[in-house]
Amino acid sequence: MLEESQEIAAAVDIGGTKIAVGLVSKDGRILVSETAPTDPQAGFEAAIDRMAAMLQRCARQFSARPAGIGVGCTGPIDPFSGALGEVNLLPGWQGKPLTAALTAATGLQAVAENDADATALGEAAFGVGKGAGSFLLVAVGTGIGGGLVVDGRLYRGAGGAHPEIGHFIVAPQGAPCTCGARGCWEAYASGPALEAWFNQNYPQGSRWDARQIFAA
Template sequence: MKSLYVGIDLGGTKIAGALVDRDGSLLRRIRLETRAEQGPQPVIDRLVEAVIQLTDGVRSSVKGVGVAAPGPLDSRSGVVFSPPNLPGWMDVPLRQVLEDRLGIPVKLENDANAAAWGEYWFGAGQRKGTMIYLTVSTGVGSGLVLDGRLFRGENTFAGEIGHTIVDPEGPPCGCGRKGCLESLASGTAIAKFGQNTDPSSLIHSLAMEDGGLVRAEHVFEAYRMGDAQAEIIIRQTVLYLAIGLSNLIHIFNPGKIVVGGGVSRAGDMLFPLLREQLESYLMAPFRGTCEVVPASLGEDAGVLGAAALWTDSSRKSEQGIM
């Protein structure tokens, strides 16, 4: 039987898992409640349960398990430090714990890096050269694939584009600083700016029809319908995203930037404006050198990327992972 791999994505409200072959085909799927509020041990128990169910009957063909988890973490040592959305986790040696319980080799990766690796191998990245993956959702994260190799940095912390400062006088960020890209251009930021608009705004009308809580999609819908206050928010969001992406382009000279996450689903309301604004921030030699495209794998990017850490081609690339 051909080699199989398990990919687990711990980055959302549910544990998403899949049994994957070398070509990226999803052979089995599973979704379990994370229940992160219960602390590390119950979550680890469900991770183990997910792998056991996915590998039932094919255990001997499974060459490895890849886990995409929220940072901060050290992918080399396999230790998860203290992720904000995993309360009670503090220096948890997740890789070692899972290997001891499963008897299968495990690799641990930052969830944004895993999604980047998935898009590079099986999605919009098309396995070409240097690609940057940007996820714009509740927060803003990124993964870097440089010359076909996943770039992690000295302490495996690389890729925190969401916490680059794009406006020193900007609003407070959850990281404790001010003016980070995440505080100005994430889905959470868009919703917050929408909530602070005049109550007569179309944004609030749409929110009232949908439970009352303003979300980013209400702002985009109001923008599509011509609301002036929504237009200000979206243009401001695009401005800061363009600044952030221009910095990445000037530093890494990627051929492609793949944008995923909930905000990317705005599609034609976002990408043409973003591409136009971005070009205006680039030095002349860089203009036209980088394609900005939507991600293609959706919620499967994390599990596919985690599994891809174990494929033969990924392992060859990892010999040069930075």
């Protein structure tokens, strides 16, 4: 049986395309990590089982049991109950008890934040936002998220809500978005949207992904 360490925590990042898990130190260093496709169509319970197995492999590789789990997940999430809101990139997951399910599967206490909010907190503690006081983080991936830090504290709206900046309307009656609306910023500037626009307008012989586009 692995001995618990109060010096390390488990981290889970759930996006629309992939899930990343790992162990991190108290000073923010990634000690070991693993990634897998999100595969939301396989269902919420299958994803929980997959995350638990990934965390177990990471713990065995590092020979230590983490003190708890911190989760960042795409879309709205209640930071107090750990339940998922209407996550358009994870169909069928709405209302699912994310933190309770992870705790049941791993035996570790889990807490959760929207992934952009979690990233903003990380940047405030260890990254470019350290000492900045107030800043807005914009996260571009399968979707677009935002985390707002004001006077060193994460800003929350009513009911713990976070700013869904990817769904600000920039072009009324514009391109359809995965949320069901039209003209959202995410429909034009997310990773998949940029890939589609670039490959349609600047074909390279083989399809470029968002990382290649940004690197160029």
